[in-house]
Amino acid sequence: PAAPDWPFPFVFLPRPGVRATSGRMGCGASAKTKYEEPAAAKVEEKDEGESSDDEDEDDVLDDAAWEEMKKKTRQSKGPRMGISAERTEVDEDWVPPVHEKTPEQEERLRSALSKCFMFSVLDKEQLATVVKAFQETPKAAGETVIKQGAEVTNKEPALFVIESGQLSVYKNGTEKAVFVYTKPGQYFGDLALLYNAPRAATVVADEDVVLWSIDRQTFNNLVKDAARMQSSKRMGFLKEVPLLQSLREDEIANLCDALQVREVKADEVIITEGDIGTEFFIVECGRAQARKGGAVVMEYEEKSYFGELALRNSAPRAADVV
Numbered sequence: 001p002a003a004p005d006w007p008f009p010f011v012f013l014p015r016p017g018v019r020a021t022s023g024r025m026g027c028g029a030s031a032k033t034k035y036e037e038p039a040a041a042k043v044e045e046k047d048e049g050e051s052s053d054d055e056d057e058d059d060v061l062d063d064a065a066w067e068e069m070k071k072k073t074r075q076s077k078g079p080r081m082g083i084s085a086e087r088t089e090v091d092e093d094w095v096p097p098v099h100e101k102t103p104e105q106e107e108r109l110r111s112a113l114s115k116c117f118m119f120s121v122l123d124k125e126q127l128a129t130v131v132k133a134f135q136e137t138p139k140a141a142g143e144t145v146i147k148q149g150a151e152v153t154n155k156e157p158a159l160f161v162i163e164s165g166q167l168s169v170y171k172n173g174t175e176k177a178v179f180v181y182t183k184p185g186q187y188f189g190d191l192a193l194l195y196n197a198p199r200a201a202t203v204v205a206d207e208d209v210v211l212w213s214i215d216r217q218t219f220n221n222l223v224k225d226a227a228r229m230q231s232s233k234r235m236g237f238l239k240e241v242p243l244l245q246s247l248r249e250d251e252i253a254n255l256c257d258a259l260q261v262r263e264v265k266a267d268e269v270i271i272t273e274g275d276i277g278t279e280f281f282i283v284e285c286g287r288a289q290a291r292k293g294g295a296v297v298m299e300y301e302e303k304s305y306f307g308e309l310a311l312r313n314s315a316p317r318a319a320d321v322v
Contacts, residue, residue, distance in 0.1 A: 094221055099135045105163070106131050109212055112161050112185035115262065118194070118223055121230035130222050134161065134212040139205040148172050148202045152192045157213030159189045165209025170202045180206075193219050231256055241282055241303050264288075271321040277310025281321075290319045 101109070109131045113119040119127060137157050139145055145160060145167065152158050162184055168177035169188075178201070181188065192199050193216060235256045238244050244252060264270055270281065270288060282305045290298040290306065297319060300306055310317050 094217075096129055096133050096218060096222060097135070098132045101132075101134075101136075105212075108163070108184060109134055109161060112187060115185075116187065116190070118190065118226075118230075121226045122223070126222065126226070130214070130218075133218045133222065134214050136163070137211040137213040139165075139209050139211060141205055141207045143205050145203045145205060145211070146189055146199050146201075148199050150199045152199070152216050154217040155215050158193055158216040159187065159214050159219055160203075161185065161187045161212040163210040163212055166206040167203050167209060168206050170204065172202075193224070234259060237284060238282075241305065243282075243305055267322060269320060269322055271307055271317050271319070273317050273320045275317045277307060277315075277317050280308045280311055281306050288321055290321050292319045
């Protein structure tokens with residue numbers, strides 16, 4: 001992406017279980033020394049948790065566009081917030097749309113949305129309503145899905161989740177794509193909804209693609225207020241992480257916007273020794289262990305972080321984390 005390391009690839013793991021954050025920040029790990037009890041005894045196992053290593057990318061911003069967006073969303077009485085603070089007024093007569101899907105399609109959508117912090121705050125019933133509201137949106141090869149600078153109206157498709165196919169992201173003034181979407185479950189278009197801002201980039205279908213989309217009105221009525229409250233809560237958490245305490249309010253907000261949800265069950269491997277590192281983790285809830293040769297060498301608990309050394313040193317992972 002054109003902006004410096006934007007979006008930051010963060011992974012955030014919600015209760016119950018372990019939570020972590022991934023990003024390109026080179027600092028020493030903060031953790032306590034090893035303990036006697038195994039991590040499996042400390043991490044609650046979630047009955048219906050899904051985990052994915054996919055890194056979903058949002059709209060791509062350059063420095064000028066990002067600064068302009070911050071100006072539009074900064075309130076005069078306080079610092080910039082990650083999401084527009086304007087409360088959404090829900091029409092009492094409004095009924096969420098329902099578009100039929102196969103169970104497999106619903107599961108793929110549910111899995112994709114659960115990784116995005118905007119939707120992770122919804123309970124099962126709310127998420128099911130949102131999933132049903134997504135509409136299948138096929139696009140032909142060469143067709144523009146969203147155009148940089150365009151305003152998003154209430155009734156047009158606004159947020160997109162990929163079912164199949166490949167799409168490229170372009171910035172005005174550049175001929176080469178700044179990012180390519182290739183994986184089912186990746187999503188884009190959310191920044192314009194969250195910030196009440198024009199589209200930050202153009203997305204074009206490289207081949208025939210199948211997308212799922214939701215319109216702005218449905219997003220505002222079902223998701224936005226919950227996302228706003230969750231953003232505030234997570235900003236508070238990030239401010240308490242020792243590694244991040246030197247960051248400004250707007251920098252913390254930028255990280256908060258990029259968080260992704262990942263749930264880890266007891267005994268599940270988060271990092272494997274020898275692998276190439278692409279993520280940096282912060283634990284939000286639960287405990288984990290770093291192990292070398294089967295021996296516990298470090299314990300991680302709430303607000304601890306790990307995985308940054310492989311990114312900082314461009315080296316393989318130095319230990320397993322479970």
